[in-house]
Amino acid sequence: MGRPPGARNDGFDARRRELARRALESLTKHRGQASLRDMAREAEVSIPTLKHYFGDREGAVAEALRTAREGAEPHLQRTADPGRRGLKNSLETLAQELAVAWSVFGVGPMFAAGMVAGMFDGKTGPAYLDGVLEPTVLAIEARLRVHARRGEAALDPDDEHAVRTAALAFVSPLLVALLHQNQLFGRSCRPLDLDRFIATHVDGFVRAWGTKAP
Secondary structure, X not given: OOOOOOOOOOOXXXXXXXXXXXXXXXXXXXXXXXXXXXXXXXXXXXXXXXXXHXXXXXXXXXXXXXXXXXXXXXXXXXXXXXXXXXXXXXXHHHHHHHHHHHHHOOHHHHHHXXXXXXXXXXXXXXXXXXXXXXXXXXHHHHHHHHHHHOOOEOOOOOOHHHHHHHHHHHHHHHHHHHHHHXXXXXXXXXXXXXXXXXXXXXXXXXXXHEOXXX
């Protein structure tokens, strides 16, 4: 007996996730501007196959961006946990790790490509937030809550607005600096000493949000 109309086969979800991962690779390769044809060719499937799983290009891009979170989960867990480091050392380490991941491990190209794909689009924009930007912000929020509960950060760990504001205040200058120097080619027209920038930024953040606890 055949499947009822509209029923999915047993491997549908796994195949969809795999195609979404391939679409993310294509999206990154084409700097956020991959067409459905590009994604199909590089996933070695037909355009109708992608339409079957995602509906249209926006659906494929949205699912690709959400898939980014899966591969990042171990890194997000490390971001959320400062270990035994005090606030200043914790944030310096976090900023340096983000800079390395951005330039060496492909985070920057994927981050920027997703931003290009998601900008001004009501379907892919929220997917970019879900899969790329918000997981990073939430992990930093978790890290700051640990410091707040230790008495190292002048934050109420249960005040979601305060913690979110602090997390955005910490990560936003870093993202702008990394985009400026890398994807916007600021290294060629206005170079920035990133190590010095990180030290200055963290020092200012600790003065603003830290306590006198060691």
